[in-house]
Amino acid sequence: MMVYAPLLFLFLPVVASVIVYLIDHIWVRRSLFLVQIMMLAMFVLYAQFLTQHPDQNMLVFGGWDETFAISFYNDTLSLAFVGLSILMWSVLLLYTFKSNRNEPKFLFFFMFLEGIFLGLLQTNDLFNLFVFLELMTVIITILIVYKKTGPSFKAGIFYLLINTIGAMFFLLGIIFLYYVFGTINIQLIKANIHLYADRNIVKLAFIMMISGLSIKGAFFPLFTWLPKAHGVAQSTISALLSGLIVKGALYLFARVAIDMYAGAQYQTQELLFYVGATTAIVGVIFALVQKDLKQILAYHTVSQVGIMVMGLFSNSYLSYIGGLLHIFNHALFKSLLFLGVGVVVTKFHTKKVTEIRGLFRTMPVTSILLIVGMLSISGAPLFNGFVSKNLVKYDFKYDMFKMALFTIINIGTVTSFIKFSQILFGQKTQSVIVTDRKQQSAMAILAILCVVIGLFYKPLFLFFFNLDLSYVKLFDLQQWLDYFLYVGIGLLLYHFVIKKDFKPFKAIRNLSISFENANYMFILYMVFIAVFVFMYA
Amino acid sequence: MNPILSFVVILIGVYGLATSRNIIKSVFCVTIIESATILLFLNLGAYEGGLVPILTELGIEIVDPLPQALMITTIVIGSTITSLALMLCIKIFHHYGSIEWKVILRGDK
Amino acid sequence: MIRPSSLIKRISLVFLLGGVLYFFIISFTDFKEIYNSAGKDFFLLNGLLDTGSRNLVTAIYLDYRLFDSLFEAGILLIAVSGVMWVSEHKITEKNANFMLDKQKTPELFITFSRLLYPVMLLFGMYVVINGHISPGGGFQGGAIIATAILILYYIDIRKTIEVNLILTIEKFLFLFLFTIAFISYFTRGEFFTNFIPSSMGMDAQVFYLYLLNILIGAKVSLGLIAIFTAFLKEGR
Numbered sequence: 001m002m003v004y005a006p007l008l009f010l011f012l013p014v015v016a017s018v019i020v021y022l023i024d025h026i027w028v029r030r031s032l033f034l035v036q037i038m039m040l041a042m043f044v045l046y047a048q049f050l051t052q053h054p055d056q057n058m059l060v061f062g063g064w065d066e067t068f069a070i071s072f073y074n075d076t077l078s079l080a081f082v083g084l085s086i087l088m089w090s091v092l093l094l095y096t097f098k099s100n101r102n103e104p105k106f107l108f109f110f111m112f113l114e115g116i117f118l119g120l121l122q123t124n125d126l127f128n129l130f131v132f133l134e135l136m137t138v139i140i141t142i143l144i145v146y147k148k149t150g151p152s153f154k155a156g157i158f159y160l161l162i163n164t165i166g167a168m169f170f171l172l173g174i175i176f177l178y179y180v181f182g183t184i185n186i187q188l189i190k191a192n193i194h195l196y197a198d199r200n201i202v203k204l205a206f207i208m209m210i211s212g213l214s215i216k217g218a219f220f221p222l223f224t225w226l227p228k229a230h231g232v233a234q235s236t237i238s239a240l241l242s243g244l245i246v247k248g249a250l251y252l253f254a255r256v257a258i259d260m261y262a263g264a265q266y267q268t269q270e271l272l273f274y275v276g277a278t279t280a281i282v283g284v285i286f287a288l289v290q291k292d293l294k295q296i297l298a299y300h301t302v303s304q305v306g307i308m309v310m311g312l313f314s315n316s317y318l319s320y321i322g323g324l325l326h327i328f329n330h331a332l333f334k335s336l337l338f339l340g341v342g343v344v345v346t347k348f349h350t351k352k353v354t355e356i357r358g359l360f361r362t363m364p365v366t367s368i369l370l371i372v373g374m375l376s377i378s379g380a381p382l383f384n385g386f387v388s389k390n391l392v393k394y395d396f397k398y399d400m401f402k403m404a405l406f407t408i409i410n411i412g413t414v415t416s417f418i419k420f421s422q423i424l425f426g427q428k429t430q431s432v433i434v435t436d437r438k439q440q441s442a443m444a445i446l447a448i449l450c451v452v453i454g455l456f457y458k459p460l461f462l463f464f465f466n467l468d469l470s471y472v473k474l475f476d477l478q479q480w481l482d483y484f485l486y487v488g489i490g491l492l493l494y495h496f497v498i499k500k501d502f503k504p505f506k507a508i509r510n511l512s513i514s515f516e517n518a519n520y521m522f523i524l525y526m527v528f529i530a531v532f533v534f535m536y537a
Numbered sequence: 538m539n540p541i542l543s544f545v546v547i548l549i550g551v552y553g554l555a556t557s558r559n560i561i562k563s564v565f566c567v568t569i570i571e572s573a574t575i576l577l578f579l580n581l582g583a584y585e586g587g588l589v590p591i592l593t594e595l596g597i598e599i600v601d602p603l604p605q606a607l608m609i610t611t612i613v614i615g616s617t618i619t620s621l622a623l624m625l626c627i628k629i630f631h632h633y634g635s636i637e638w639k640v641i642l643r644g645d646k
Numbered sequence: 647m648i649r650p651s652s653l654i655k656r657i658s659l660v661f662l663l664g665g666v667l668y669f670f671i672i673s674f675t676d677f678k679e680i681y682n683s684a685g686k687d688f689f690l691l692n693g694l695l696d697t698g699s700r701n702l703v704t705a706i707y708l709d710y711r712l713f714d715s716l717f718e719a720g721i722l723l724i725a726v727s728g729v730m731w732v733s734e735h736k737i738t739e740k741n742a743n744f745m746l747d748k749q750k751t752p753e754l755f756i757t758f759s760r761l762l763y764p765v766m767l768l769f770g771m772y773v774v775i776n777g778h779i780s781p782g783g784g785f786q787g788g789a790i791i792a793t794a795i796l797i798l799y800y801i802d803i804r805k806t807i808e809v810n811l812i813l814t815i816e817k818f819l820f821l822f823l824f825t826i827a828f829i830s831y832f833t834r835g836e837f838f839t840n841f842i843p844s845s846m847g848m849d850a851q852v853f854y855l856y857l858l859n860i861l862i863g864a865k866v867s868l869g870l871i872a873i874f875t876a877f878l879k880e881g882r
Binding site (some may be wrong): 004007011014015018022061062063064065067068069070107108109112116127128131132134135140141142145146148176178179180181182183196199200201203204207387483520523524526527530531534 | 655659662663665669670672673674676677680681682683684685689696709710711712713714718720721723724725727728732736746759781814817818820823824834835836837838839862
């Protein structure tokens with residue numbers, strides 16, 4: 001019976017969302033919490049079941065031959081993501097319930113998205129993946145324009161058109177693969193890819209799929225939709241977008257480009273590593289010159305995605321694990337930061353860093369939670385960012401150039417969060433603040449998880465994944481000294497350079513790419529990758 | 538020859554996207570790309586003498602039915618995206634008074 | 647007017663796209679040898695006996711890949727809800743322009759639409775019901791029925807259709823579709839397939855195909871009618 005649990009992960013939120021829309025009663029909406037708790041419990045039981053029976057992880061629908069029917073497949077990677085998604089959705093439901101409990105349509109779209117995302121993580125059929133990808137694009141567009149203000153329509157249509165183009169190119173890749181292999185089952189293609197790996201059609205399919213997924217994953221130079229969408233959406237949707245949907249694209253990267261094409265052995269590691277490094281550096285530079293709280297966080301997401309790509313595509317196993325762990329940790333602390341900023345913006349009615357002061361005295365609980373988030377993202381020891389960044393950087397000590405790149409990115413991250421933390425200092429400005437216990441408890445859950453992973457990573461990893469992580473030493477004096485050095489350089493940089501807000505900074509802040517130029521960048525990116533793959537792979 | 542022509546139509550759609558200054562033109566270029574992708578998929582599987590996959594009697598030479606079933610889904614998805622995009626265009630016109638990308642993407646930073 | 651920077655951009659774009667076309671052509675020169683016909687042979691041999699439908703495309707999207715069709719119906723539901731939500735009108739918009747009040751349909755259109763409306767409706771229903779023995783099916787016929795009802799707007803532009811009722815019926819149809827897909831677990835032991843076991847012969851399995859085609863046709867037509875109505879009433 002437990003073998004059918006993947007199906008329930010998909011259908012329970014979808015059916016619940018349709019029922020919430022049909023029946024307009026407050027107790028039906030409160031029962032959504034019950035749905036989330038049931039899914040968490042089922043996830044724990046299913047994970048236990050799979051560790052005991054590891055051969056029952058494929059579920060074929062309809063009882064037909066698995067070559068020609070749709071199937072679901074679960075392994076360690078997808079199970080970890082499923083667990084993270086269910087946890088994040090529960091926390092976000094807790095956060096958003098007070099402000100949105102009278103909006104059944106919002107809850108309808110929100111819960112339907114949960115079902116679709118869980119289906120995307122588990123499916124084993126390429127065309128089913130495309131359908132889920134398009135469904136996700138449509139639902140997120142509707143959630144971005146939910147408030148129906150002028151700027152939100154602008155961001156919404158930009159998001160919709162760019163992501164549809166990416167999905168169309170992904171579909172082209174699926175078409176080419178079907179005609180070569182006769183099936184669209186991912187595990188079967190993975191087993192057979194070495195037979196046809198040197199044919200040009202398979203290379204062309206690889207290029208199309210990578211280009212399509214790069215748009216959704218917000219790589220350089222295609223990340224312009226992300227800051228626009230973050231500027232207008234509610235905090236819950238921003239946390240969802242930055243925390244999970246971009247990671248879903250990276251998960252698909254790991255599934256399609258690394259896992260499925262493993263037998264083909266195209267040597268694209270170096271190329272994608274440098275794309276990731278460029279994304280990280282450009283993201284940090286843009287983040288340093290912004291004045292809007294949410295835009296700083298949005299450009300940060302772009303830069304952390306660059307670090308994840310650097311981890312996934314460098315040639316060592318430790319960096320791969322570090323990249324995957326950074327995907328987790330980033331989901332946790334970036335959502336914490338977005339939710340905290342949401343509370344701050346609602347109470348202060350402004351979004352600019354220069355205008356908010358005195359947060360620590362006005363809202364102490366929120367400030368402490370935000371400080372936890374800031375320390376995690378900058379890689380302070382005792383928090384989870386430290387673990388993943390050290391794993392990614394561990395094998396770079398043999399290559400000075402990569403180490404230098406990583407250090408520059410770290411310093412930039414620390415500096416921009418020093419700028420962000422200016423809102424904490426100062427006098428108390430507002431007197432009467434109504435606290436929302438549900439929002440605070442949601443953020444507190446995320447903060448506690450950050451600290452727990454930061455302190456207890458060794459036993460946790462041994463228990464869940466059988467990995468020995470004693471390489472990363474928590475109390476190594478060298479690492480603490482490095483961190484304080486970064487903070488020192490960051491403070492100097494901030495006071496003498498960033499605070500003055502020179503003319504070039506204004507120019508960078510006002511730089512925006514129009515829609516047709518974004519498409520031109522996409523074509524350049526695709527041709528660049530195509531030339532590389534056809535000549536060197 | 539037919540697959541190459543379908544791919545040329547896809548590239549015409551991409552060219553249109555990269556040079557159109559009007560939102561409605563961009564939406565129609567996306568529709569062109571989607572229709573041409575469907576054509577490409579069906580063209581690759583067709584061959585001389587292949588019949589429609591309806592078994593009026595057994596043992597005839599048919600074309601592959603799977604691409605056709607997949608493309609039914611793709612057409613529905615494409616039409617829903619077009620309808621949502623066009624409704625957003627109407628709302629943008631009501632708010633900003635113009636449907637050019639340049640006018641819309643500057644202002645209120 | 648084409649400025650010099652835009653001219654450079656257009657010429658470089660033509661070159662880049664030419665490069666992509668070149669990559670495509672060199673990949674497809676040896677297509678005939680690579681083409682893998684495993685899928686076609688499987689469906690040709692087993693399609694009719696497994697599912698009971700002569701139209702193999704209907705067999706695929708109603709039996710082998712029913713899971714995909716469920717989510718295709720789902721995306722229609724989401725799109726209709728989204729379009730309805732976005733089109734709700736607030737007073738603060740400055741440039742709202744109500745087109746429909748200004749036009750008058752010509753007399754010729756009205757007469758021909760009165761003639762065409764029952765014919766199109768009948769043809770749509772024929773395509774839906776005969777989906778498993780001739781080209782057609784739920785999705786195609788549903789679109790034809792929706793277009794037929796759109797002709798009503800030509801006849802009388804002020805005739806309104808109650809949209810909220812349509813949306814509620816559509817959600818019930820969606821849940822009903824899920825239920826039918828799940829029933830097959832109890833009769834055959836597998837999800838997402840025909841709930842009449844193949845031991846009862848092909849003539850009995852055809853009932854499932856009729857039922858699903860009619861359900862999908864109804865759902866698609868109701869969804870498209872709601873989208874058309876939202877566009878026509880935009881601004882009321």
